[in-house]
Each structure stands twice: as C-alpha cells, then as structure tokens.
Amino acid sequence: MTPQYALEANELIVNRGGRRILDVPSFQATSGEVLAVIGPNGSGKTTLIQCLALLLNPDSGIISYNDHRISGGRSALHQRRRLAVVFQEPLLLRGTVHDNVSLGLRLRGFSHEEITSRVNRWLERFGIAGLANRQAATLSGGEAQRASLARAFALEPDVMFLDEPFAALDAPTRQSLTGELSQVLRETRTTTVMVTHNRNEALALGDRVAVLMEGQIRQTGTPQSVFTYPADEAVAAFVGVENILQGTVIAQNGGVAVVSIAGGRNIDAVSDLVEGQPAAVCLRPEDITLTAYEKNAAWTSARNRLPCRVVGLSPGGAQTRVHLDCGTGLVALITTRSCQELGLIPGKEVTASFKATSVHLIPRR
Amino acid sequence: MELILEGIVQGFWLLVRGDPEVWQVVFLSLAVSVSATAISLCVGVPTGAGLALNRFPGRQVIVSLINTGMGAPPVVVGLIVTIFLWRNGPLGILHLLYTPSAMVIAQCVISLPIIIGFTMATVQQIDSKLRLQIIALGASRAQMVWLLLKETHLPLLAAVMAGFGAVISEVGASMMVGGNIEGQTRVLTTATVMETGKGNFGLAIALGAILMVLVYLVNFFLTYVQQRGRVR
Numbered sequence: 001m002t003p004q005y006a007l008e009a010n011e012l013i014v015n016r017g018g019r020r021i022l023d024v025p026s027f028q029a030t031s032g033e034v035l036a037v038i039g040p041n042g043s044g045k046t047t048l049i050q051c052l053a054l055l056l057n058p059d060s061g062i063i064s065y066n067d068h069r070i071s072g073g074r075s076a077l078h079q080r081r082r083l084a085v086v087f088q089e090p091l092l093l094r095g096t097v098h099d100n101v102s103l104g105l106r107l108r109g110f111s112h113e114e115i116t117s118r119v120n121r122w123l124e125r126f127g128i129a130g131l132a133n134r135q136a137a138t139l140s141g142g143e144a145q146r147a148s149l150a151r152a153f154a155l156e157p158d159v160m161f162l163d164e165p166f167a168a169l170d171a172p173t174r175q176s177l178t179g180e181l182s183q184v185l186r187e188t189r190t191t192t193v194m195v196t197h198n199r200n201e202a203l204a205l206g207d208r209v210a211v212l213m214e215g216q217i218r219q220t221g222t223p224q225s226v227f228t229y230p231a232d233e234a235v236a237a238f239v240g241v242e243n244i245l246q247g248t249v250i251a252q253n254g255g256v257a258v259v260s261i262a263g264g265r266n267i268d269a270v271s272d273l274v275e276g277q278p279a280a281v282c283l284r285p286e287d288i289t290l291t292a293y294e295k296n297a298a299w300t301s302a303r304n305r306l307p308c309r310v311v312g313l314s315p316g317g318a319q320t321r322v323h324l325d326c327g328t329g330l331v332a333l334i335t336t337r338s339c340q341e342l343g344l345i346p347g348k349e350v351t352a353s354f355k356a357t358s359v360h361l362i363p364r365r
Numbered sequence: 366m367e368l369i370l371e372g373i374v375q376g377f378w379l380l381v382r383g384d385p386e387v388w389q390v391v392f393l394s395l396a397v398s399v400s401a402t403a404i405s406l407c408v409g410v411p412t413g414a415g416l417a418l419n420r421f422p423g424r425q426v427i428v429s430l431i432n433t434g435m436g437a438p439p440v441v442v443g444l445i446v447t448i449f450l451w452r453n454g455p456l457g458i459l460h461l462l463y464t465p466s467a468m469v470i471a472q473c474v475i476s477l478p479i480i481i482g483f484t485m486a487t488v489q490q491i492d493s494k495l496r497l498q499i500i501a502l503g504a505s506r507a508q509m510v511w512l513l514l515k516e517t518h519l520p521l522l523a524a525v526m527a528g529f530g531a532v533i534s535e536v537g538a539s540m541m542v543g544g545n546i547e548g549q550t551r552v553l554t555t556a557t558v559m560e561t562g563k564g565n566f567g568l569a570i571a572l573g574a575i576l577m578v579l580v581y582l583v584n585f586f587l588t589y590v591q592q593r594g595r596v597r
Contacts, residue, residue, distance in 0.1 A: 053501060055497055055501055077503070077505055080500070080501070080503055081503035083501070083503075084502075087494060087497070087501075091492075091494055091495050093495070093499075093516055094515065094516055103512075104502040104503055107503050108503055151502070155502075155503070161501075
C-alpha cells in the first residue's frame with residue numbers, strides 16, 4: 001500500500017527562550033507535490049523546515065516519512081540520507097564544484113561510476129558542467145547556488161527541502177533559477193517543501209501554499225485559493241491584499257452581499273455572509289480599474305464604481321500605485337501607461353471600478 | 366665582543382663539521398618533541414572538536430582548565446610529572462623518570478591543552494550553517510567532524526605547529542623529568558643551559574642557533590597561515 005503522505009508531522013512544538021516559536025498541530029506533504037510555506041521573516045519558517053528535515057529536534061512532536069515514525073539516532077541518519085536540503089546560502093565546502101556536488105553521494109558510499117554519472121547529469125541540468133573543475137570559492141553567487149542545487153538533486157531525495165534558496169540572489173538570476181527549478185521539479189516530481197517570504201516564488205513553484213505566521217499555520221490551500229480567499233486579515237495583508245476595509249453586511253441578495261464601509265459607501269461582494277455580519281472587505285490593488293470621472297459613467301461589467309480623488313502616486317517601473325480617497329483610503333495598481341493616459345495627478349477626480357467577484361469578505365466577530 | 370664573535374665562529378664550525386655530540390642532541394630533541402606533538406595531536410584534535418561541537422554540564426569548567434593549561438609554566442608541569450614518576454610516586458613502578466619517555470609525557474602535558482584549545486577555537490569559528498549543511502548532506506557524526514577538520518586544515522596545522530613550538534623550546538620540564546643525562550636525555554634546551562653555565566659559549570651558541578632555526582620555521586609557518594587567512 002502506498003503511504004498517504006510522503007511526510008507528515010503532528011503536534012510539532014519548538015520553544016526558544018521561553019517563547020513558543022513553532023506550534024504546528026498537523027502538517028502533511030503528499031508524494032510528488034511542491035508545498036510552498038510562506039510567511040514573513042521571523043514566522044518560524046526555517047525552524048519548521050529544520051525540524052522536518054531532521055536537523056533540529058523539536059521540543060515535542062512526531063515526524064513520519066512514508067508512514068514510518070522517525071525517532072532519533074541511526075533511524076534519523078538513515079532517513080536524513082533520503083532527504084536533501086538547499087539553504088539560502090550555497091554553503092559549499094573547500095574543493096572543486098565536482099567535489100561539492102559529489103559530496104552527499106560519497107558520504108552515502110555510492111560507487112564511483114554512479115557518482116560520476118549523477119554528478120555529470122546534474123551539473124549539466126543546472127548549466128554548470130563547464131565549472132566542474134573550478135574551485136568552489138571562485139564561483140559567483142548564482143553559480144554557487146546552482147552547484148548547491150545540483151548537489152541536492154544529485155542525491156535524488158525522497159523529499160527535497162528548499163529554505164529560501166533564492167533570497168540572496170539578484171533579481172535576474174533569481175528569475176532564471178526559479179524557472180529552471182520549476183522545470184526540474186515538474187520533471188522529477190520530487191516531493192518538495194520550500195519556504196519563502198517571496199509570494200511570487202510561491203506562486204511560480206507551489207502546487208499548494210501554507211501560510212505560516214507567528215509559528216502557526218494559518219491557512220493551507222492552492223496558491224489561487226490562498227491568494228484570492230485569505231483566511232484572515234493578517235494572511236490577506238501578507239498575500240498582497242492592500243485594501244482591507246472594515247464594514248458590515250447590510251443586505252444579502254442571492255449570493256451577493258452588500259457591505260457598508262466607512263465614508264457611507266456600499267460595496268457589492270460575492271459572498272453568502274448574512275445581513276448584520278461585520279466583515280473585513282479584501283480587495284487586491286491590481287483588481288481595481290481607474291477611469292476618468294463621469295457623472296453618468298458608461299456601462300461596465302464591474303458592479304462597484306466608487307468616485308474617488310487621487311491622493312498620491314508611487315511610480316514603480318511599469319506599474320504605478322495610486323493612492324485614492326473615496327471616503328476611505330484605497331490603493332490601486334495600474335500600468336504606468338494608463339496612469340499617464342488618464343493624466344493622474346493628486347487632486348484629480350476618478351472612478352474606481354472593481355467586480356463583485358474581486359471582493360473577498362472575511363467575517364469578523 | 367670578542368667572546369661573542371669567538372663563540373659564533375666556534376659554533377659555526379661545530380655545525381659545519383657535523384659534531385656527533387651536537388647532532389645527537391638535535392636528534393633526541395626532535396624525536397621527543399615530534400612524538401609528544403604527534404600524541405597530543407591524536408588525542409587533542411578529537412577532544413577539541415568534541416568540546417567545540419557539544420554542550421554538556423561541566424563543559425565550562427573543562428574549557429577554562431584547558432585555557433589555563435595553554436599557559437601552564439613548563440616548570441610546574443615538570444614538577445607534577447616528576448612527582449607522579451618518582452620512585453614511590455603513583456607511577457613510580459614504571460621506572461620512567463630520567464628517560465626520554467618521561468620527557469615525552471611531560472611535553473604531552475604541555476602541548477595537549479594548546480592543541481585542544483586551538484582545535485576548539487578553529488572548529489567553533491566555522492559557520493554553524495555549514496555544519497548544518499554537512500549534516501543535511503547525510504554525514505554521520507564522524508563524517509561531519511572529518512569534513513569540518515578538512516575545511517579548517519590550515520588553522521589546524523597552525524595548532525600543531527604551536528604545540529610543537531612550545532615543546533621544542535621548553536627547558537624546565539625536560540630538565541626536571543629528563544635530567545639532562547649525556548647521550549640519553551640531553552636535548553637542545555637543556556644542553557644550552559648547561560653549556561652556558563660551563564662557559565662553553567661556542568657550543569651553547571651552536572645549539573641555540575639550531576633551536577632558533579627550528580622555532581623560526583615554526584613561526585614562519587604560523588605567520589604564513591595567519592596572513593593567508595587575512596588576504597582571502
């Protein structure tokens with residue numbers, strides 16, 4: 001019988017200096033999936049990955065691989081040899097690239113032929129075959145991280161752990177490596193647990209996303225569901241929902257809730273929350289469209305149209321963040337080109353439109 | 366001035382002609398100090414690595430004892446070893462006093478803390494993340510220690526040289542436990558002390574010069590390692 005989970009952890013608790021820094025009642029990774037654990041700095045991501053990779057003993061908890069519970073000592077070493085970890089820094093040892101990439105295999109006592117064939121395959125795969133005989137200390141950051149990835153993949157592990165593998169790289173290198181890694185993961189179907197504070201990496205690589213905050217997993221689901229339907233306001237803020245407005249449902253019309261927010265505005269949202277329910281209105285800035293203000297606005301499919309005044313602009317390359325005042329603060333993210341076409345300047349009147357399906361309501365107590 | 370000059374000339378000729386007495390002393394010095402360093406190395410490196418990588422109750426006490434040992438006066442070491450090896454001392458039955466073996470033991474006591482201390486400092490200096498990476502690569506405990514030591518081979522060599530430098534140049538302990546017996550336990554330092562006392566400056570200078578060369582080589586190497594570490 002194939003085990004249900006490649007990796008399972010239960011009642012995982014880590015305390016540090018009298019403070020509970022990790023408290024995960026249940027955590028699973030299914031065979032072949034890429035699970036991205038996202039969370040802000042200091043949320044316990046690294047602690048979680050180190051516990052799962054058997055590098056850190058939790059204060060309490062049970063970790064199982066393929067339904068086998070791992071206890072300490074030899075069984076941990078035996079299991080650790082079926083895992084691989086890539087850290088934020090490449091952490092190469094003295095010697096050539098080949099020495100480094102072959103190290104894990106040598107520690108496991110593989111035959112010379114097997115080592116050579118695997119090392120060459122993975123050096124090739126990560127585009128550093130030409131660097132095999134270079135001293136590791138002379139590599140650039142990107143090359144070194146490629147060597148580190150090749151070293152981990154050469155082990156052909158049951159479960160791969162990636163601890164912010166690209167956080168120390170410059171943007172172009174990060175982008176190309178993310179693409180290559182994504183391809184390798186799809187091809188090899190390696191069960192992978194990666195942690196990152198970068199939402200785009202999680203979206204690009206994760207089959208499933210878990211949000212870790214203050215040592216607890218707040219939400220788990222497909223990237224789509226977590227990014228569109230965050231479970232609470234903190235998760236919403238972390239996954240890029242910049243507009244979180246407090247309001248109360250004042251009507252419910254067949255799956256569309258009307259929410260009254262500050263400034264006397266009403267917002268339609270697809271939601272089954274009932275009348276009288278206080279709710280947080282979540283709206284991503286990129287879901288807002290801006291048009292020039294007209295008293296009798298032209299027909300649009302968007303149910304929500306709010307007249308607003310531009311308060312400020314934060315240009316960010318191809319896209320510009322527009323800060324609006326519509327009785328309450330609102331942030332929209334539009335292309336810099338349309339910003340120019342609309343001639344947006346502080347004080348200008350515009351209409352902000354967004355669909356009822358773009359609005360996610362989180363009920364509040 | 367004449368005295369010094371004459372001494373240097375005499376010393377030079379003693380060395381060039383290959384005076385058998387001088388070379389015997391040199392040979393015994395090297396034999397004793399190399400053995401002592403080698404033994405300290407075998408015991409000290411694993412001990413130092415163990416102390417660097419483990420936390421246990423009483424560790425602090427042991428570490429401060431080792432730090433004290435790194436600066437222990439050879440005379441005191443000589444005294445303690447002598448007491449132990451004395452005819453009716455705890456190890457008197459071994460009849461080791463006034464033999465080269467006794468000198469090796471005393472020099473081990475001097476160099477061991479130095480090698481443990483250096484090893485500990487070196488291993489502790491290694492980025493703890495690198496240690497984690499080595500474990501994550503599937504290293505057993507022994508494999509990890511081996512890889513860490515390989516990673517720090519130059520500073521470790523420095524530890525060995527420091528240990529050797531300390532024992533080749535010490536006189537107090539060798540004098541006390543060896544007794545400076547001609548042809549048996551006479552080494553460079555004890556011979557230099559004796560020849561100087563007798564007024565044989567030529568011989569004393571020859572012995573001193575050899576000692577200086579040995580110590581210079583050790584320090585040259587230590588400096589090389591230190592500077593290399595800085596440039597990288």
